[in-house]
Amino acid sequence: MTEATIIDGNRFSAGLRDRIASEVHALRETRHITPGLAVVLVGEDPASQVYVRTKHKRTVEVGMESFVHTLPVDTPEDELLTLIAGLNKDPAVHGILVQLPLPRQIDAQKVIEAIDPAKDVDGFHPVNVGRLASGGEALIPCTPFGSLLLLRDHLGDLSGLDAVVVGRSNIVGKPMAQLLIRESCTVTVAHSRTRDLPDVVRRADIVIAAVGKPGMIRGDWLKPGCTVIDVGINRVANPDGTSRLVGDVAFDEAVKVAGAITPVPGGVGPMTIACLLRNTLVACARQHRIALDKSL
Numbered sequence: 001m002t003e004a005t006i007i008d009g010n011r012f013s014a015g016l017r018d019r020i021a022s023e024v025h026a027l028r029e030t031r032h033i034t035p036g037l038a039v040v041l042v043g044e045d046p047a048s049q050v051y052v053r054t055k056h057k058r059t060v061e062v063g064m065e066s067f068v069h070t071l072p073v074d075t076p077e078d079e080l081l082t083l084i085a086g087l088n089k090d091p092a093v094h095g096i097l098v099q100l101p102l103p104r105q106i107d108a109q110k111v112i113e114a115i116d117p118a119k120d121v122d123g124f125h126p127v128n129v130g131r132l133a134s135g136g137e138a139l140i141p142c143t144p145f146g147s148l149l150l151l152r153d154h155l156g157d158l159s160g161l162d163a164v165v166v167g168r169s170n171i172v173g174k175p176m177a178q179l180l181i182r183e184s185c186t187v188t189v190a191h192s193r194t195r196d197l198p199d200v201v202r203r204a205d206i207v208i209a210a211v212g213k214p215g216m217i218r219g220d221w222l223k224p225g226c227t228v229i230d231v232g233i234n235r236v237a238n239p240d241g242t243s244r245l246v247g248d249v250a251f252d253e254a255v256k257v258a259g260a261i262t263p264v265p266g267g268v269g270p271m272t273i274a275c276l277l278r279n280t281l282v283a284c285a286r287q288h289r290i291a292l293d294k295s296l
């Protein structure tokens with residue numbers, strides 16, 4: 001049997017970042033506007049520090065301004081809200097991202113709702129959630145949007161396909177389902193209480209795995225030839241004491257059954273960051289009422 005096509009998120013995201021860099025260059029040359037992204041990190045979680053450093057590097061690479069704010073782990077909620085109020089008013093800042101998860105003294109939902117929806121490049125503010133659901137001009141969550149770009153690139157038109165989203169989080173599962181509905185897929189959202197999950201997944205032409213459980217989705221749950229988008233990023237221990245990243249799909253099994261699959265790492269992860277830059281560019285253009293290339 002032939003093995004699945006490996007969907008290369010590193011390659012696709014590099015192309016997207018190139019297109020973004022061209023648009024940024026044009027904005028700077030013709031309008032003297034430099035898109036700016038502010039990233040706020042509270043605390044010293046090592047994984048979060050790595051993500052924030054990568055985001056900073058990619059932001060600068062495409063010619064945007066990067067403003068990183070690192071706050072101590074015991075920062076009071078009202079101090080974070082004051083910082084956000086300042087970023088909302090700052091004309092050099094077009095996008096604001098507050099790295100999640102936040103320490104427990106801070107109410108994440110309150111923080112999300114404090115961000116100006118026009119600068120909410122995560123797409124988590126209720127205004128953007130509502131616009132995505134009702135067809136308005138939303139900023140769309142980066143991981144689902146990046147997943148959709150990979151699906152469209154691999155499959156073309158998605159209309160009429162059966163899609164199963166495993167996971168119902170606000171940051172991936174729910175917005176992913178909205179995007180797939182918009183693409184005219186028949187969408188099922190499965191989760192920890194779903195009965196006969198393997199049978200539900202077996203119906204799918206498109207499987208989105210977003211549960212956060214390493215290797216949970218097995219090869220024999222898949223319809224032969226289906227397309228698998230693995231959103232999971234789980235660090236697991238090796239026998240020798242080192243660690244590695246694995247997805248929510250048992251890759252070695254799935255690759256023998258699926259038609260195409262995203263690897264971890266090198267699949268959805270790099271798309272998330274490219275889409276963050278894309279959202280920052282889109283937010284900047286909307287704030288300045290400038291039209292952008294539709295291919296973004």
Ligand SMILES: Nc1nc(=O)c2c([nH]1)NC[C@@H]1CN(c3ccc(C(=O)N[C@@H](CCC(=O)O)C(=O)O)cc3)C=[N+]21
Pocket residue numbers: 050051054097098099100101122142233245264265266267268269270271272273
């Ligand atoms: N407000 C907020 N917005 C986020 O978008 C957000 C967040 N909080 N908190 C944490 C998660 C996680 N996240 C990732 C981004 C890129 C990779 C990525 O590039 N991963 C690489 C490998 C990274 C590695 O090797 O460690 C890959 O999959 O190939 C992973 C994970 C964004 N997040």
